[in-house]
Amino acid sequence: MRFWIVSLALFLTLLPGPVLAVTEIEISAPGEQSIPLALTRLIAHEGPQADQFAAEFNEVLNADLDLAGLFHFVDPAAFLSDAQRLGLFSNQVDFSQWRLLGAETLIKGTYTLEGEELKVEARLFDVINRRLLTGRRYVGKVKDVRRMAHAFADQILKELTGEEGPFSARIAYISNQTDNKELWLMDVDGKRPIRLTDHRSIVLNPDFSPRGKEIVFTSYRAGNPDLYRKEIYTGSEAKVSYQQGLNIAGRFAPGEREIALTLSKDGNPEIYLISTSGRISKRITDNWGIDSDPSWSPDGDRIAFISNRQGNPHVFIADVFSRETTRLTRRGNYNATPAWSPKGDRIAFTRQQAGRFDIFTIAADGSDERRLTFGSGNKEHPRWSPDGRFLVYSSDAGGNRAIYVMRADGTGARRLTTLESDCRHPAWSPRW
Amino acid sequence: MPLRMNKSYHDDNKFGRFLLISLLIHGLLWIALAANWFGTARRVKPPVYYVDLVHKPVLKPQAGRPDSRPVKQSKPAPPKPKPIPEVTPVKTVTPVEPKPQPTVTPPAQQQPKPAPEVRPNQKLQSALDEIRERQARQAERDALKAKLAALQQSATIPDDVPVGMPDGSGTEVGVSALAFVQAYIQQNWALSPYLLANPSRMGSIEAKVLLVYAADGRLERFRILEASGDSQFDDSIKKAITKSQQLPQPLPQRVELSVLFNLKEMAQARR
Numbered sequence: 001m002r003f004w005i006v007s008l009a010l011f012l013t014l015l016p017g018p019v020l021a022v023t024e025i026e027i028s029a030p031g032e033q034s035i036p037l038a039l040t041r042l043i044a045h046e047g048p049q050a051d052q053f054a055a056e057f058n059e060v061l062n063a064d065l066d067l068a069g070l071f072h073f074v075d076p077a078a079f080l081s082d083a084q085r086l087g088l089f090s091n092q093v094d095f096s097q098w099r100l101l102g103a104e105t106l107i108k109g110t111y112t113l114e115g116e117e118l119k120v121e122a123r124l125f126d127v128i129n130r131r132l133l134t135g136r137r138y139v140g141k142v143k144d145v146r147r148m149a150h151a152f153a154d155q156i157l158k159e160l161t162g163e164e165g166p167f168s169a170r171i172a173y174i175s176n177q178t179d180n181k182e183l184w185l186m187d188v189d190g191k192r193p194i195r196l197t198d199h200r201s202i203v204l205n206p207d208f209s210p211r212g213k214e215i216v217f218t219s220y221r222a223g224n225p226d227l228y229r230k231e232i233y234t235g236s237e238a239k240v241s242y243q244q245g246l247n248i249a250g251r252f253a254p255g256e257r258e259i260a261l262t263l264s265k266d267g268n269p270e271i272y273l274i275s276t277s278g279r280i281s282k283r284i285t286d287n288w289g290i291d292s293d294p295s296w297s298p299d300g301d302r303i304a305f306i307s308n309r310q311g312n313p314h315v316f317i318a319d320v321f322s323r324e325t326t327r328l329t330r331r332g333n334y335n336a337t338p339a340w341s342p343k344g345d346r347i348a349f350t351r352q353q354a355g356r357f358d359i360f361t362i363a364a365d366g367s368d369e370r371r372l373t374f375g376s377g378n379k380e381h382p383r384w385s386p387d388g389r390f391l392v393y394s395s396d397a398g399g400n401r402a403i404y405v406m407r408a409d410g411t412g413a414r415r416l417t418t419l420e421s422d423c424r425h426p427a428w429s430p431r432w
Numbered sequence: 433m434p435l436r437m438n439k440s441y442h443d444d445n446k447f448g449r450f451l452l453i454s455l456l457i458h459g460l461l462w463i464a465l466a467a468n469w470f471g472t473a474r475r476v477k478p479p480v481y482y483v484d485l486v487h488k489p490v491l492k493p494q495a496g497r498p499d500s501r502p503v504k505q506s507k508p509a510p511p512k513p514k515p516i517p518e519v520t521p522v523k524t525v526t527p528v529e530p531k532p533q534p535t536v537t538p539p540a541q542q543q544p545k546p547a548p549e550v551r552p553n554q555k556l557q558s559a560l561d562e563i564r565e566r567q568a569r570q571a572e573r574d575a576l577k578a579k580l581a582a583l584q585q586s587a588t589i590p591d592d593v594p595v596g597m598p599d600g601s602g603t604e605v606g607v608s609a610l611a612f613v614q615a616y617i618q619q620n621w622a623l624s625p626y627l628l629a630n631p632s633r634m635g636s637i638e639a640k641v642l643l644v645y646a647a648d649g650r651l652e653r654f655r656i657l658e659a660s661g662d663s664q665f666d667d668s669i670k671k672a673i674t675k676s677q678q679l680p681q682p683l684p685q686r687v688e689l690s691v692l693f694n695l696k697e698m699a700q701a702r703r
Binding site: 004021022023024025026027028029030031032033034035036068069070071104128129160161162345389407409 | 448451452610613614617618619620621622623624625626627629632642664668671672674675687688689690691692693694695696697698702
């Protein structure tokens with residue numbers, strides 16, 4: 001009998017239990033496509049009050065994070081008492097106040113001013129999980145407050161996305177502010193412009209070395225468009241390539257040992273590789289058509305360039321080792337200035353349509369072509385930020401040609417330079 | 433004796449075998465009927481007839497359903513008209529008409545009329561008029577309020593109002609409790625496409641989470657059934673769930689939800 005009792009018990013245990021109906025639902029988009037961020041103003045920790053520095057830090061950080069497109073800002077007018085509280089540790093922050101305002105992330109900070117020395121401590125908090133995400137202490141002169149804010153914006157992007165932002169970098173560009181086209185350098189937000197050359201001629205096409213210490217550019221200083229190389233910190237300058245004819249559109253190879261450029265020493269513009277001392281090391285193209293505007297792939301194995309060898313100017317890709325070329329773009333009658341993204345997946349270029357240049361991107365295999373810019377004015381000379389998140393370009397949409405920046409998907413465009421002078425040929429430096 | 437024992441054993445064995453076979457057959461039948469051979473899940477796409485783009489999920493999602501009968505409320509007493517303050521009659525002094533004095537004026541040139549002299553009794557009269565006018569306006573307002581209150585009382589939900597139709601008093605978004613939960617979690621989910629490690633995966637990225645809500649709207653437990661592999665995406669979902677730990681209103685019953693999070697709509701919009 002025991003056998004049957006055991007069998008019955010076993011049988012009952014194996015029976016399926018009461019079936020709970022699990023209902024499936026699908027949520028196919030987030031309610032908000034940006035993270036609510038509360039950005040508070042720095043508070044004086046010790047020493048005298050210096051609201052102008054706090055305001056400047058706040059303004060720069062706000063602009064950088066706004067460009068990043070990750071956040072939307074909680075209205076500072078709604079901030080409660082915690083915004084005025086000094087505590088920078090998780091247990092000193094009243095997260096419930098910020099949660100009440102709908103914030104998911106919070107930036108708080110303090111500053112200490114001692115004479116000319118400025119110390120800034122900034123923190124990024126996760127409001128939902130009530131924890132510190134990242135924090136940095138910056139020490140410098142009062143004039144460095146903008147750099148500190150850019151650096152913290154980079155740090156925030158690194159914390160949230162795993163990749164550092166490009167806001168501490170600089171942008172080189174050509175401006176005729178002194179009535180001559182000279183090489184200038186400015187912050188990523190267009191502030192603190194400084195002139196680098198005084199050639200009193202025409203300077204064109206700057207490009208940063210991969211470490212960001214040097215710039216190559218073309219100048220008509222000696223009458224011929226020659227390629228120059230300039231050290232940014234020392235200011236020392238040298239002529240690198242001065243072949244007869246064009247020596248233009250120099251681009252440093254990722255390894256920094258070679259420069260790709262267009263030379264027309266034999267009559268027809270072709271793509272060459274030269275060493276950093278100017279010695280020709282390789283001829284990449286050999287065709288009756290005009291080949292120009294080289295741009296390296298991030299691995300240094302391929303070069304995108306413009307050629308009219310099949311009729312209209314189109315983007316082609318050349319293998320550096322085998323010198324085999326393949327055509328990338330098939331649409332449009334006039335494509336120009338390709339720029340390979342630092343991630344290697346896409347190539348930006350300009351195309352003339354209906355008498356106007358606009359910026360496009362295309363996958364490196366020739367698929368998925370997308371138009372990024374619309375509206376009036378020409379948009380030209382696109383160049384990528386070192387993280388591939390943004391594109392900087394020049395446009396005459398506002399009358400005079402100015403430098404603009406936008407996200408890599410074409411959104412968030414904003415002007416960086418004033419319309420008082422003509423600015424073009426921007427190049428985003430590596431991380432500074 | 434051994435023979436009897438054998439017989440008894442034999443009979444017992446026979447009965448046991450029959451019992452076992454019977455139990456097994458019943459058991460198998462039960463398993464066959466009870467088991468869900470094609471998965472336990474039933475995807476419910478909550479019907480939404482009218483989408484309220486302005487209002488967020490309402491607090492009382494069941495309001496407006498014909499099956500949730502409104503509780504009969506005793507008719508409130510009609511609003512009492514405010515007592516009109518008695519106006520004490522003010523003795524009006526009839527102005528003494530001034531005797532017209534014959535003056536000879538040239539017909540072509542008219543003299544500007546002199547400003548009428550305001551006398552104290554005239555001032556009183558105008559103040560009185562003003563009070564009367566204010567009282568009349570107040571009475572009119574009270575009458576309108578009473579009318580509105582009466583209308584609101586008489587407005588009942590007819591039986592044949594379909595679920596979610598604007599004739600009901602509930603906001604359409606909140607008619608279904610499931611739709612309400614779905615909208616509430618979605619509202620709490622914030623994710624920027626720029627946060628994704630690989631934005632080109634936007635169309636295929638997804639994660640599945642099991643949520644168990646008690647009838648009082650409290651999140652009893654949750655479990656990530658399938659992670660997406662993108663830490664930012666998974667983290668944003670965890671935050672949305674943390675924010676949705678307590679629903680702002682109770683549910684009709686305890687629910688187990690398998691929520692599939694993905695970015696299909698966002699990917700479509702970006703194409």
